[in-house]
Amino acid sequence: MISRELLYAILQGLPEKYLAHLDAPWPLIARRINIELSQGRDPISALKSAFARTGEYERQKIKEALLQIVPVMQIPGLSYRQREALVALRSAKTASLAQLCRILSRERSNTYRSMSALVKKGLAIKFFQPGGVYYFAVPSRLEKSVKIAVNQFISELMKEFSVASTTSTTLTTLTTST
Numbered sequence: 001m002i003s004r005e006l007l008y009a010i011l012q013g014l015p016e017k018y019l020a021h022l023d024a025p026w027p028l029i030a031r032r033i034n035i036e037l038s039q040g041r042d043p044i045s046a047l048k049s050a051f052a053r054t055g056e057y058e059r060q061k062i063k064e065a066l067l068q069i070v071p072v073m074q075i076p077g078l079s080y081r082q083r084e085a086l087v088a089l090r091s092a093k094t095a096s097l098a099q100l101c102r103i104l105s106r107e108r109s110n111t112y113r114s115m116s117a118l119v120k121k122g123l124a125i126k127f128f129q130p131g132g133v134y135y136f137a138v139p140s141r142l143e144k145s146v147k148i149a150v151n152q153f154i155s156e157l158m159k160e161f162s163v164a165s166t167t168s169t170t171l172t173t174l175t176t177s178t
Contacts (some may be wrong), residue, residue, distance in 0.1 A: 003084060006105060010034070011043040021102040023092075025058035065091045075123070081106075085114040086123055090137040097133045 006019065016030035029050050036046030054062065068090040072083050088103045089095055095103070101111045115135055118124040125136045 003104060011047060013037065025054065025061050028058065029054070077121070081110070082114050082117050085111065086118055086137070089124055089135055094134060094136050096131065097135070100135065
């Protein structure tokens with residue numbers, strides 16, 4: 001997704017080639033804005049015209065991205081940068097730290113700090129894959145009752161496996177001693 005800062009930069013003439021790392025339709029919209037600006041339109045007219053020429057697929061992608069913003073804005077205690085990172089992550093669903101750096105146009109250390117804060121607040125989950133650190137946007141927090149039930153289930157499995165292991169060891173010992 002495009003950030004407001006990138007949109008401001010596009011409206012001031014940033015070429016779309018610098019947005020090739022973004023998912024569709026953002027580079028195409030940037031191209032349309034640049035064409036409108038080169039034809040002498042003012043920035044707001046160029047912006048509106050570029051969005052007016054979007055197709056159904058593009059509109060759907062834009063809608064999905066923009067609808068991520070409203071719920072994130074309602075989460076208390078997040079800085080602007082954390083909100084921006086969470087919107088980008090929710091749009092992508094899952095992303096590597098490197099991907100988030102490209103999407104947000106931020107340095108790795110700044111993106112890492114934002115993501116660490118989101119993980120700490122329970123809004124994202126950090127996991128490792130070949131190639132690096134990845135993040136998953138938590139769509140909604142698990143109810144405490146669900147967490148308790150999961151822990152109870154795991155404890156029961158551990159007991160079951162430990163009993164089965166003890167029984168298996170006892171049977172193996174009895175068989176080898178006979």
